[in-house]
Amino acid sequence: MAxxxxxxxxxxxxxxxxxxxxxxPDADAIASMLSLARVLPSQAARVALERGKVAxxxxxxxxxxxVPSADAAEIADADLVAVVDTAGTNRVNVEGKWEAIAGxxxxxxxxxxxxxxxxxxxxxxxxxxxxxxxxxxxxTTAGWPLDATTASLLYAGIHSDTGGFSLPxxxxxALEVAAALVRGGxxxxxxxxxxxxxxxxxxxxxxxxxxxxxxxAADGQIAYSTLSHQEIVSSGCTAEDIDxxxxxxxxxxxxxxxxLFSEGEPGVIRINFRGENGTPVLPLAxxxxxxxxxxxxxxxxxxxxxxxxxxxxxxxxxxxxxxxxE
Ligand SMILES: [Mn+2]
Numbered sequence: 001m002a003x004x005x006x007x008x009x010x011x012x013x014x015x016x017x018x019x020x021x022x023x024x025p026d027a028d029a030i031a032s033m034l035s036l037a038r039v040l041p042s043q044a045a046r047v048a049l050e051r052g053k054v055a056x057x058x059x060x061x062x063x064x065x066x067v068p069s070a071d072a073a074e075i076a077d078a079d080l081v082a083v084v085d086t087a088g089t090n091r092v093n094v095e096g097k098w099e100a101i102a103g104x105x106x107x108x109x110x111x112x113x114x115x116x117x118x119x120x121x122x123x124x125x126x127x128x129x130x131x132x133x134x135x136x137x138x139x140t141t142a143g144w145p146l147d148a149t150t151a152s153l154l155y156a157g158i159h160s161d162t163g164g165f166s167l168p169x170x171x172x173x174a175l176e177v178a179a180a181l182v183r184g185g186x187x188x189x190x191x192x193x194x195x196x197x198x199x200x201x202x203x204x205x206x207x208x209x210x211x212x213x214x215x216x217a218a219d220g221q222i223a224y225s226t227l228s229h230q231e232i233v234s235s236g237c238t239a240e241d242i243d244x245x246x247x248x249x250x251x252x253x254x255x256x257x258x259x260l261f262s263e264g265e266p267g268v269i270r271i272n273f274r275g276e277n278g279t280p281v282l283p284l285a286x287x288x289x290x291x292x293x294x295x296x297x298x299x300x301x302x303x304x305x306x307x308x309x310x311x312x313x314x315x316x317x318x319x320x321x322x323x324x325x326e
Pocket of ligand 1: 029
């Protein structure tokens with residue numbers, strides 16, 4: 001999984017590089033963006049990452065990263081765009097969306113199996129735990145400097161995408177990179193506290209609702225919860241704060257498919273899918289126009305919550321009844 005040499009070459013030669021990630025950025029996207037921008041030779045490297053549009057609990061990463069967010073002129077002037085951790089062009093998180101960068105030299109660094117190689121140069125490794133793991137390999141191959149802050153950011157990205165080193169993507173390679181990052185100065189104590197033990201009251205109240213709304217189907221093989229727009233707003237959270245709360249229905253014993261339906265934007269239902277015990281959820285997400293990884297995927301549907309839940313529950317139930325493809 002060595003990075004292509006032409007990727008290192010164009011990244012090294014860029015004068016005004018811009019690093020872009022996916023909408024509703026998670027810790028892996030934020031870490032990959034900030035780390036890459038920090039290590040690029042150009043001092044003019046920028047990220048498309050507005051602090052206000054990042055989940056409250058991940059804003060400390062933006063503060064650590066200390067990379068300026070690109071303004072409209074800088075986006076227009078960028079001579080190279082690195083899109084990281086982003087499964088498709090419809091997920092690109094930049095002002096003006098994909099159209100704003102489509103005409104530029106785009107490089108694509110990702111680990112989503114559904115990534116269609118939309119860049120001029122593509123480095124997509126679906127066996128990688130995280131894009132952060134790939135960025136680490138890129139840094140060491142290119143010989144760029146890795147300081148303690150960058151190490152901490154990348155460690156946070158790997159920690160997050162592997163579910164705290166507990167999911168099947170926690171490969172020996174991922175653990176080796178994590179170990180190298182700790183040797184490079186990653187602050188495990190601080191990161192553990194910030195990522196796992198620093199819940200704000202608003203997030204705590206939101207999780208209370210996720211527990212309360214959790215329901216079972218298919219004899220307990222499906223667990224799902226819902227968050228209406230009203231429930232999100234009244235807990236003091238925003239759409240950006242919703243992502244890994246699907247871990248609550250997922251944590252029930254016997255669950256094979258866990259889902260979180262959230263209405264961050266009124267009238268649009270986002271669904272996070274997680275597969276347990278080797279149950280792939282990607283086909284489910286793709287059937288609904290989404291994408292992602294085999295056991296962790298997502299989709300968005302514009303419809304009323306009840307109708308979306310009913311439809312998706314039906315799809316999920318028939319997926320469990322279908323004979324396995326193997
Ligand atoms: Mn990722």
